[in-house]
Amino acid sequence: MKVISVMNEKGGIGKTITATSIAWILADRGYNVLLVDGDQQGNASKLYHVIDTGEFDSISGLLEAQLSNNINEEVIKRCIHKDNVYNKVKKDNAEGRLDIIPSNGYLMNTNIKIAISENSGQVLLMKNILKKITESEFLHDYDYVICDCGLVLDMTVLNILIATDLLIAPIKLGGFEADAINDLKAQIKNLEGFNSHIKVKVLFTMKQKNKPTEQIEEFFKNEHDMFNSIISRSVIVEKSTAAFLPLPNISKNSKVTKQYKSLTDEILEVL
Numbered sequence: 001m002k003v004i005s006v007m008n009e010k011g012g013i014g015k016t017i018t019a020t021s022i023a024w025i026l027a028d029r030g031y032n033v034l035l036v037d038g039d040q041q042g043n044a045s046k047l048y049h050v051i052d053t054g055e056f057d058s059i060s061g062l063l064e065a066q067l068s069n070n071i072n073e074e075v076i077k078r079c080i081h082k083d084n085v086y087n088k089v090k091k092d093n094a095e096g097r098l099d100i101i102p103s104n105g106y107l108m109n110t111n112i113k114i115a116i117s118e119n120s121g122q123v124l125l126m127k128n129i130l131k132k133i134t135e136s137e138f139l140h141d142y143d144y145v146i147c148d149c150g151l152v153l154d155m156t157v158l159n160i161l162i163a164t165d166l167l168i169a170p171i172k173l174g175g176f177e178a179d180a181i182n183d184l185k186a187q188i189k190n191l192e193g194f195n196s197h198i199k200v201k202v203l204f205t206m207k208q209k210n211k212p213t214e215q216i217e218e219f220f221k222n223e224h225d226m227f228n229s230i231i232s233r234s235v236i237v238e239k240s241t242a243a244f245l246p247l248p249n250i251s252k253n254s255k256v257t258k259q260y261k262s263l264t265d266e267i268l269e270v271l
Protein backbone atom coordinates (compact mmCIF):
# COMPACT_ATOMS: atom_id res chain seq x y z
CA MET A 1 0.00 0.00 0.00
CA LYS A 2 1.45 3.35 -1.07
CA VAL A 3 0.09 6.65 0.20
CA ILE A 4 -0.07 9.62 -2.16
CA SER A 5 -1.27 12.98 -0.83
CA VAL A 6 -2.10 16.25 -2.53
CA MET A 7 -1.39 19.35 -0.47
CA ASN A 8 -0.20 22.91 -0.66
CA GLU A 9 -1.25 25.76 1.57
CA LYS A 10 -3.36 27.52 -1.01
CA GLY A 11 -6.97 27.13 -2.05
CA GLY A 12 -8.30 26.84 -5.58
CA ILE A 13 -5.11 25.43 -7.07
CA GLY A 14 -6.49 22.08 -8.25
CA LYS A 15 -5.71 19.87 -5.24
CA THR A 16 -9.09 18.15 -5.27
CA ILE A 17 -9.23 17.82 -9.06
CA THR A 18 -5.76 16.25 -8.95
CA ALA A 19 -6.54 13.78 -6.15
CA THR A 20 -9.91 12.72 -7.59
CA SER A 21 -8.56 12.36 -11.14
CA ILE A 22 -5.56 10.26 -10.11
CA ALA A 23 -7.84 8.02 -8.01
CA TRP A 24 -10.08 7.38 -11.04
CA ILE A 25 -7.19 6.71 -13.43
CA LEU A 26 -5.47 4.28 -11.05
CA ALA A 27 -8.76 2.40 -10.51
CA ASP A 28 -9.21 2.27 -14.29
CA ARG A 29 -5.81 0.63 -14.56
CA GLY A 30 -6.95 -2.15 -12.27
CA TYR A 31 -5.48 -0.98 -8.99
CA ASN A 32 -7.49 -1.01 -5.78
CA VAL A 33 -7.76 2.57 -4.65
CA LEU A 34 -8.85 4.16 -1.39
CA LEU A 35 -9.60 7.87 -1.69
CA VAL A 36 -9.35 9.73 1.61
CA ASP A 37 -11.05 13.11 1.90
CA GLY A 38 -8.95 15.07 4.38
CA ASP A 39 -10.67 18.40 3.83
CA GLN A 40 -13.64 19.47 5.94
CA GLN A 41 -15.17 20.99 2.79
CA GLY A 42 -15.73 17.42 1.57
CA ASN A 43 -15.31 18.33 -2.10
CA ALA A 44 -13.73 15.01 -3.10
CA SER A 45 -16.62 13.22 -1.36
CA LYS A 46 -19.08 15.37 -3.30
CA LEU A 47 -17.45 14.61 -6.68
CA TYR A 48 -17.79 10.89 -5.93
CA HIS A 49 -21.35 11.34 -4.61
CA VAL A 50 -20.58 10.09 -1.13
CA ILE A 51 -22.44 12.63 0.97
CA ASP A 52 -24.83 12.55 3.92
CA THR A 53 -23.03 9.57 5.38
CA GLY A 54 -23.37 10.90 8.92
CA GLU A 55 -20.80 12.81 10.90
CA PHE A 56 -19.00 9.74 12.17
CA ASP A 57 -19.16 7.36 9.20
CA SER A 58 -16.33 9.40 7.81
CA ILE A 59 -12.71 10.31 8.39
CA SER A 60 -13.83 11.88 11.69
CA GLY A 61 -15.15 8.53 12.93
CA LEU A 62 -11.85 6.84 12.13
CA LEU A 63 -9.59 9.51 13.62
CA GLU A 64 -11.66 9.81 16.80
CA ALA A 65 -11.89 6.03 17.26
CA GLN A 66 -8.12 5.73 16.88
CA LEU A 67 -7.61 8.68 19.25
CA SER A 68 -9.66 6.99 21.97
CA ASN A 69 -8.19 3.54 21.21
CA ASN A 70 -11.64 2.26 20.27
CA ILE A 71 -10.85 1.35 16.70
CA ASN A 72 -11.79 -2.03 15.26
CA GLU A 73 -12.72 -3.56 11.91
CA GLU A 74 -16.37 -2.78 12.46
CA VAL A 75 -15.65 0.97 12.82
CA ILE A 76 -13.31 0.95 9.83
CA LYS A 77 -15.91 -0.80 7.64
CA ARG A 78 -18.50 1.79 8.62
CA CYS A 79 -16.26 4.65 7.52
CA ILE A 80 -15.11 3.21 4.18
CA HIS A 81 -17.75 3.64 1.47
CA LYS A 82 -18.05 2.31 -2.05
CA ASP A 83 -17.98 5.37 -4.28
CA ASN A 84 -21.17 6.13 -6.18
CA VAL A 85 -19.76 7.24 -9.52
CA TYR A 86 -16.92 4.98 -10.64
CA ASN A 87 -18.64 1.88 -9.35
CA LYS A 88 -21.84 2.79 -11.18
CA VAL A 89 -20.37 3.47 -14.61
CA LYS A 90 -17.83 0.65 -14.67
CA LYS A 91 -18.75 -2.93 -15.43
CA ASP A 92 -15.73 -4.39 -13.67
CA ASN A 93 -16.67 -2.69 -10.43
CA ALA A 94 -14.88 -5.23 -8.28
CA GLU A 95 -15.32 -4.71 -4.56
CA GLY A 96 -12.70 -2.40 -3.20
CA ARG A 97 -11.74 -1.03 -6.63
CA LEU A 98 -12.54 2.54 -5.69
CA ASP A 99 -13.58 3.19 -2.13
CA ILE A 100 -13.72 6.45 -0.26
CA ILE A 101 -13.42 7.69 3.28
CA PRO A 102 -15.51 10.86 3.09
CA SER A 103 -15.37 13.98 5.18
CA ASN A 104 -17.79 16.68 6.22
CA GLY A 105 -17.90 19.89 8.26
CA TYR A 106 -17.70 17.93 11.52
CA LEU A 107 -14.00 17.37 10.80
CA MET A 108 -13.35 20.82 12.34
CA ASN A 109 -14.45 19.44 15.73
CA THR A 110 -12.32 16.35 15.24
CA ASN A 111 -9.31 18.57 14.57
CA ILE A 112 -9.83 20.35 17.87
CA LYS A 113 -10.29 17.06 19.76
CA ILE A 114 -7.01 15.77 18.32
CA ALA A 115 -5.18 19.02 19.07
CA ILE A 116 -6.16 19.09 22.75
CA SER A 117 -5.79 15.34 23.30
CA GLU A 118 -3.16 14.03 25.66
CA ASN A 119 -2.77 10.90 23.57
CA SER A 120 0.90 10.87 22.56
CA GLY A 121 -0.01 9.16 19.30
CA GLN A 122 -2.11 12.11 18.17
CA VAL A 123 -0.07 12.64 15.00
CA LEU A 124 0.19 8.92 14.19
CA LEU A 125 -3.55 8.29 13.92
CA MET A 126 -3.72 7.99 10.15
CA LYS A 127 -0.57 5.89 10.00
CA ASN A 128 -2.03 3.45 12.54
CA ILE A 129 -5.44 3.36 10.84
CA LEU A 130 -3.84 2.50 7.48
CA LYS A 131 -1.70 -0.14 9.19
CA LYS A 132 -4.84 -1.75 10.60
CA ILE A 133 -6.48 -1.74 7.15
CA THR A 134 -3.39 -3.40 5.63
CA GLU A 135 -3.15 -6.04 8.33
CA SER A 136 -6.85 -6.93 8.41
CA GLU A 137 -7.96 -10.10 6.65
CA PHE A 138 -11.49 -8.77 6.34
CA LEU A 139 -10.79 -5.41 4.71
CA HIS A 140 -9.68 -4.89 1.11
CA ASP A 141 -6.05 -4.74 0.16
CA TYR A 142 -5.59 -1.31 -1.36
CA ASP A 143 -2.69 -0.67 -3.73
CA TYR A 144 -2.93 3.11 -3.44
CA VAL A 145 -4.37 5.47 -0.88
CA ILE A 146 -4.95 8.92 -2.36
CA CYS A 147 -5.47 11.72 0.17
CA ASP A 148 -7.00 15.04 -0.71
CA CYS A 149 -6.06 17.72 1.83
CA GLY A 150 -7.44 21.08 2.84
CA LEU A 151 -5.35 24.21 2.54
CA VAL A 152 -4.44 24.46 6.21
CA LEU A 153 -1.95 22.25 7.96
CA ASP A 154 -4.46 21.15 10.60
CA MET A 155 -4.30 17.97 12.69
CA THR A 156 -5.93 15.87 9.97
CA VAL A 157 -3.49 17.07 7.31
CA LEU A 158 -0.58 16.62 9.72
CA ASN A 159 -1.68 13.04 10.33
CA ILE A 160 -1.99 12.46 6.59
CA LEU A 161 1.45 13.92 5.82
CA ILE A 162 3.08 11.69 8.42
CA ALA A 163 1.55 8.65 6.69
CA THR A 164 2.50 9.83 3.18
CA ASP A 165 5.01 8.29 0.77
CA LEU A 166 4.59 10.79 -2.07
CA LEU A 167 3.36 14.35 -1.64
CA ILE A 168 2.13 16.12 -4.74
CA ALA A 169 2.28 19.88 -4.20
CA PRO A 170 0.24 21.65 -6.88
CA ILE A 171 1.05 25.20 -7.78
CA LYS A 172 -0.90 27.51 -9.97
CA LEU A 173 1.52 29.78 -11.74
CA GLY A 174 0.96 33.32 -10.58
CA GLY A 175 2.37 35.43 -7.77
CA PHE A 176 2.80 33.95 -4.31
CA GLU A 177 3.41 30.29 -5.17
CA ALA A 178 7.11 30.37 -4.34
CA ASP A 179 6.35 31.35 -0.74
CA ALA A 180 3.71 28.65 -0.33
CA ILE A 181 5.97 25.90 -1.61
CA ASN A 182 8.90 26.99 0.53
CA ASP A 183 6.65 27.10 3.62
CA LEU A 184 5.36 23.63 2.86
CA LYS A 185 8.87 22.25 2.47
CA ALA A 186 9.93 23.84 5.76
CA GLN A 187 6.97 22.21 7.49
CA ILE A 188 7.76 18.83 5.97
CA LYS A 189 11.27 19.21 7.35
CA ASN A 190 9.79 19.72 10.82
CA LEU A 191 8.11 16.33 10.46
CA GLU A 192 11.34 14.50 9.70
CA GLY A 193 11.30 12.70 13.06
CA PHE A 194 7.92 11.16 12.14
CA ASN A 195 8.34 10.68 8.40
CA SER A 196 11.81 10.87 6.93
CA HIS A 197 11.02 9.10 3.66
CA ILE A 198 8.29 11.43 2.29
CA LYS A 199 9.04 12.54 -1.25
CA VAL A 200 7.76 15.97 -2.33
CA LYS A 201 7.15 16.71 -6.00
CA VAL A 202 5.70 19.91 -7.40
CA LEU A 203 2.98 19.89 -10.05
CA PHE A 204 2.05 22.87 -12.21
CA THR A 205 -1.71 23.19 -12.49
CA MET A 206 -3.96 25.51 -14.48
CA LYS A 207 -1.18 26.50 -16.85
CA GLN A 208 -1.89 29.20 -19.36
CA LYS A 209 0.40 29.81 -22.26
CA ASN A 210 2.12 33.18 -21.98
CA LYS A 211 5.62 34.51 -21.56
CA PRO A 212 5.67 35.36 -17.82
CA THR A 213 4.26 31.91 -17.02
CA GLU A 214 7.02 30.25 -19.01
CA GLN A 215 9.68 32.28 -17.21
CA ILE A 216 8.28 31.30 -13.80
CA GLU A 217 8.16 27.70 -14.98
CA GLU A 218 11.88 27.77 -15.84
CA PHE A 219 12.68 29.24 -12.42
CA PHE A 220 10.70 26.53 -10.62
CA LYS A 221 12.29 23.75 -12.64
CA ASN A 222 15.69 24.83 -11.38
CA GLU A 223 14.57 25.19 -7.76
CA HIS A 224 12.27 22.20 -7.16
CA ASP A 225 11.70 18.54 -7.95
CA MET A 226 8.93 18.89 -10.53
CA PHE A 227 6.72 16.47 -12.40
CA ASN A 228 7.35 16.68 -16.15
CA SER A 229 3.59 16.46 -16.70
CA ILE A 230 1.89 19.84 -16.53
CA ILE A 231 -1.84 20.44 -16.16
CA SER A 232 -3.31 23.11 -18.43
CA ARG A 233 -6.16 25.41 -17.59
CA SER A 234 -9.26 24.18 -19.39
CA VAL A 235 -12.97 24.85 -19.26
CA ILE A 236 -13.66 21.09 -19.28
CA VAL A 237 -12.38 20.93 -15.70
CA GLU A 238 -14.78 23.63 -14.60
CA LYS A 239 -17.58 21.80 -16.41
CA SER A 240 -16.82 18.57 -14.57
CA THR A 241 -16.84 20.39 -11.22
CA ALA A 242 -20.11 22.13 -12.06
CA ALA A 243 -21.59 18.71 -12.92
CA PHE A 244 -20.26 17.33 -9.59
CA LEU A 245 -18.37 14.57 -11.35
CA PRO A 246 -14.71 13.54 -11.47
CA LEU A 247 -12.92 14.93 -14.53
CA PRO A 248 -12.07 11.54 -16.15
CA ASN A 249 -15.74 10.62 -15.94
CA ILE A 250 -16.75 13.68 -17.97
CA SER A 251 -13.95 13.51 -20.52
CA LYS A 252 -11.85 10.44 -21.23
CA ASN A 253 -9.73 11.98 -23.93
CA SER A 254 -9.57 15.70 -23.28
CA LYS A 255 -6.14 17.31 -23.10
CA VAL A 256 -6.29 17.69 -19.32
CA THR A 257 -7.41 14.09 -18.73
CA LYS A 258 -4.48 12.94 -20.88
CA GLN A 259 -2.18 15.16 -18.83
CA TYR A 260 -3.48 13.53 -15.65
CA LYS A 261 -2.86 10.11 -17.23
CA SER A 262 0.73 11.04 -17.96
CA LEU A 263 1.06 12.37 -14.40
CA THR A 264 -0.17 8.97 -13.19
CA ASP A 265 2.54 7.25 -15.30
CA GLU A 266 5.13 9.42 -13.57
CA ILE A 267 3.69 8.65 -10.13
CA LEU A 268 3.92 4.93 -10.82
CA GLU A 269 7.59 5.39 -11.77
CA VAL A 270 8.37 7.32 -8.59
CA LEU A 271 6.71 4.88 -6.15
Ligand SMILES: Nc1ncnc2c1ncn2[C@@H]1O[C@H](COP(=O)(O)OP(=O)(O)O)[C@@H](O)[C@H]1O
Binding pocket: 010, 011, 012, 013, 014, 015, 016, 017, 018, 043, 205, 206, 207, 231, 232, 233, 234, 235, 237, 238, 239, 241, 242, 256
Ligand atom coordinates in the same frame (compact mmCIF):
# COMPACT_ATOMS: atom_id res chain seq x y z
N1 LIG B 1 -6.84 22.61 -14.86
C1 LIG B 1 -7.88 23.37 -14.54
N2 LIG B 1 -8.44 24.20 -15.46
C2 LIG B 1 -9.51 24.97 -15.14
N3 LIG B 1 -10.10 24.98 -13.95
C3 LIG B 1 -9.60 24.19 -13.00
C4 LIG B 1 -8.46 23.35 -13.23
N4 LIG B 1 -8.19 22.66 -12.07
C5 LIG B 1 -9.12 23.06 -11.18
N5 LIG B 1 -9.96 23.97 -11.72
C6 LIG B 1 -11.13 24.62 -11.09
O1 LIG B 1 -10.68 25.42 -10.02
C7 LIG B 1 -11.53 25.29 -8.90
C8 LIG B 1 -10.70 24.82 -7.71
O2 LIG B 1 -10.19 23.52 -7.97
P1 LIG B 1 -9.97 22.51 -6.77
O3 LIG B 1 -9.39 21.25 -7.30
O4 LIG B 1 -11.23 22.38 -5.99
O5 LIG B 1 -8.88 23.31 -5.92
P2 LIG B 1 -8.40 23.10 -4.41
O6 LIG B 1 -8.77 21.71 -4.01
O7 LIG B 1 -6.93 23.31 -4.45
O8 LIG B 1 -9.09 24.15 -3.60
C9 LIG B 1 -12.64 24.30 -9.29
O9 LIG B 1 -13.78 25.03 -9.64
C10 LIG B 1 -12.08 23.59 -10.49
O10 LIG B 1 -13.06 23.23 -11.42
Ligand SMILES: [Mg+2]
Binding pocket: 015, 016, 017, 039, 043, 149, 150
Ligand atom coordinates in the same frame (compact mmCIF):
# COMPACT_ATOMS: atom_id res chain seq x y z
MG1 LIG C 1 -9.95 20.99 -2.42
